[in-house]
Amino acid sequence: MLVRSLGFEYKQEQLRVLIGDNGKGFDQTLLSLRTGQTSMQQRADAIVAQLRVRSEPCQGAPLQLVVNT
Numbered sequence: 001m002l003v004r005s006l007g008f009e010y011k012q013e014q015l016r017v018l019i020g021d022n023g024k025g026f027d028q029t030l031l032s033l034r035t036g037q038t039s040m041q042q043r044a045d046a047i048v049a050q051l052r053v054r055s056e057p058c059q060g061a062p063l064q065l066v067v068n069t
Contacts, residue, residue, distance in 0.1 A: 021061060048067070
């Protein structure tokens, strides 16, 4: 994954970390044997954050991490 954009927003007592990439993307409806997304979700859960991943094949996989402060 090559990071195409990285952004931070803080408003209404929420920190948002936005990461855009120009990777291959993936079909979110298909199960995967890889553990990357599961690991990221476990880490987000550990800090009581919300992780959102939107991806489609050939469209990259932008991530948004939201932490209430």
